[in-house]
Amino acid sequence: MTHAQGVPVILGIDHIGLATDDPGGLAPFLTLLGMNPTDSGPAAAYGVNCDFWQSPGACVEVVSPAAGESAVGKYLKSRGPGLYHLAFEVDDLAADLAVLRAGGFVALDDQPVAGARDGMTVAFLYLRKPAGLLVELVQYATAHHRKAGAADVPH
Incomplete structure (x- = not known):
């Protein structure tokens, strides 16, 4: 896919x-919503543990601090638990990161880093106004990271 007129190529949420x-x-509440745990792991660059929960058409990442001084730990102290970020899958993380920075997002990562899943690379950006939105851009090492039979379902 190409980046036309400075617009990032978002493959999906x-x-x-x-x-x-x-x-x-x-x-128990994610289970009640019909979600199942799929994978988990640390995101060492951020000092967090991540548990991914999947249902047809939806994926939730439960992020918890592995270290007290992590950004998530500070977030929880100031705001409490809840919605933390939206993650968009992209096919060219470096290019999309540059496009969003040029458009007003503040990059929280100088360079993309390893995510919590195998083959996952991520970078975070923040848009303070008008939404206070934390965005994670996600790129996978392989184009076929989605589970078989779930072509339109986030992994």
Whole structure:
């Protein structure tokens, strides 16, 4: 895909991030919503642990602090648990990061870093006004990261 007129190429919403210091306490409610745990792992660059929950058509990442001084830990102290970020899958992370920075987003990462899933590279951006929006751009090492039979379902 190409970047026409300075517009990022968004392949879809990869996941919605929820911040909590009690991921185990959230599990029964995600299960009640029909979601199943799919994978988990640390995002060492951010000092967090991540648990991914999947249902047809939706993916939630439960983000919890692995270190007290992580950005998520600070977020939880000031705002409490809840919606943390929106993650968009892209096919050219470096190019899309540059486009969004030029458009007014503040890059929180100097360079993309390894995400919590195998083959996942991410970068975070923030738009203070008008929405206070934290955006994660996600790129996978392979074009076929989605589960078989789920072509339109975020992984």
